[in-house]
Amino acid sequence: MSTFVQDPHDLLVIPGPIEVTDSVLYANAHPSMSHVSKDFIPVFGDSIRMTREVLYAGSDTQPFLISGSGTLGWDQVAANLVEEGEEALVLHSGYFADSFADCLQTYRASVTQVKAPVGRAVTKAQLEEALLEKQKEGKSYKVVTFTHVDTSTGVLSNAKEIAETVRRISPSSLVRPFPLSLTHFIDIASPSPPHASLLRHTIMGRLYQMMHFHGPIQFRSPIQVIADCVCSVASEEIKFDDWGIDVVISASQKGLGTPPGLSILLASARAIDVFKNRKSPPSSYYASWAKWLPIMKAYEAGNPAYFATPPVNLIYAYNASLKIITAKRSASEPKWPTEVITPLEERFALHKAASEKIKVAAAELGLKQLPQVDEEAANGMSALYYPEGLGAADILPRLAQRGIVVAGGLHAECKDKYFRIGHMGLSVVDTERGDVDRVVESLKAALAEAKAQKGIP
Numbered sequence: 001m002s003t004f005v006q007d008p009h010d011l012l013v014i015p016g017p018i019e020v021t022d023s024v025l026y027a028n029a030h031p032s033m034s035h036v037s038k039d040f041i042p043v044f045g046d047s048i049r050m051t052r053e054v055l056y057a058g059s060d061t062q063p064f065l066i067s068g069s070g071t072l073g074w075d076q077v078a079a080n081l082v083e084e085g086e087e088a089l090v091l092h093s094g095y096f097a098d099s100f101a102d103c104l105q106t107y108r109a110s111v112t113q114v115k116a117p118v119g120r121a122v123t124k125a126q127l128e129e130a131l132l133e134k135q136k137e138g139k140s141y142k143v144v145t146f147t148h149v150d151t152s153t154g155v156l157s158n159a160k161e162i163a164e165t166v167r168r169i170s171p172s173s174l175v176r177p178f179p180l181s182l183t184h185f186i187d188i189a190s191p192s193p194p195h196a197s198l199l200r201h202t203i204m205g206r207l208y209q210m211m212h213f214h215g216p217i218q219f220r221s222p223i224q225v226i227a228d229c230v231c232s233v234a235s236e237e238i239k240f241d242d243w244g245i246d247v248v249i250s251a252s253q254k255g256l257g258t259p260p261g262l263s264i265l266l267a268s269a270r271a272i273d274v275f276k277n278r279k280s281p282p283s284s285y286y287a288s289w290a291k292w293l294p295i296m297k298a299y300e301a302g303n304p305a306y307f308a309t310p311p312v313n314l315i316y317a318y319n320a321s322l323k324i325i326t327a328k329r330s331a332s333e334p335k336w337p338t339e340v341i342t343p344l345e346e347r348f349a350l351h352k353a354a355s356e357k358i359k360v361a362a363a364e365l366g367l368k369q370l371p372q373v374d375e376e377a378a379n380g381m382s383a384l385y386y387p388e389g390l391g392a393a394d395i396l397p398r399l400a401q402r403g404i405v406v407a408g409g410l411h412a413e414c415k416d417k418y419f420r421i422g423h424m425g426l427s428v429v430d431t432e433r434g435d436v437d438r439v440v441e442s443l444k445a446a447l448a449e450a451k452a453q454k455g456i457p
Contacts, residue, residue: 002334014407015381015422016254028317036304044299050322057240064265070230072263073249078107079284086142091122094150119372121157148232152410154383235380235424257321257425354428355379380424398446
């Protein structure tokens, strides 16, 4: 059993970075080590594999663990999956959609935004309309991006519905050269005897005509569905494969319960295929998958590789957190007296319960949520309007005096009107800590004190 315990400190309940366990912080203090050492390589490889588990993803998907913030995920998408002049549709539910759109435009993408009102997610009808309008123009989007939970608003978008809608309306949108030989195609397409020979000749003739009159055969692959999940991974359920998502962007410092500094991205086999068939080289050096793909594959296979030095200590910390999240800590590893390990499904249920407790308490205190619809309110954070007559200067310092650190508003249209509380990871999974109850009681006291000072009933 380890005796390491963190020093006393204020309770950090912003929507990331969050509180981390003693075991994760201890792992982050691992002695300096070579990034190609025989001890580190399996830790990196296991971290890659466990990343898939958190997202319910199969072995054909490709995680990228790279030194950087969640913002680096935007660069990876823009640099590797979109080429100059190609169309991107950004579904806007808050501040971070604007930033993603700006990143895509920096890489010369042609960006269209569909904006929801403040406190709402883009509806299925709005998405359908945008996709159909593009089809009427005889064009298609290369990518559709959305923020699963926008940290600025606490609005939760329906990831499953978005992916299903894109696949239903635009199942085929990316054009690229046919990758197989004609004979290979015939072999795959043809049924078993006795009619195989006749069908082969029929298909061969039609394909020859198409090639003769219309040029090289092309095939279409789906629009890439890109989910910015920086504020949702490990606090909201994300079924990557089942929902048909192509890229999940995340980072270490929120629901994944690790200190900041690690950019985490998961790409589908479809996305990797689109990358490999680009017409032009990736438009970034550091974010190029041409550089990073061999590195990730080598580490997962147990082999050393080098492009840029990975954050060794942070990978150790991330590995320790993933073992908690995926319930994979082995019996031979150090035991931590306060560590709580639960299955993923139970972890999500604990986040939902904590969210309900915070939101019900806030409503009882007369605080209105920024999300306008309960179904669109995130489980890992809450965005709450200040009551009439009070503002940030009245509430936030009083919470700080009680050892509670929350965040102010961020959305440009209303940033001075609300504040944000993060409730994810350790603070909700380890109910014995009492973090959620402490936040509620401190909020009650801070509001009562502020109202009394201003004579507000």
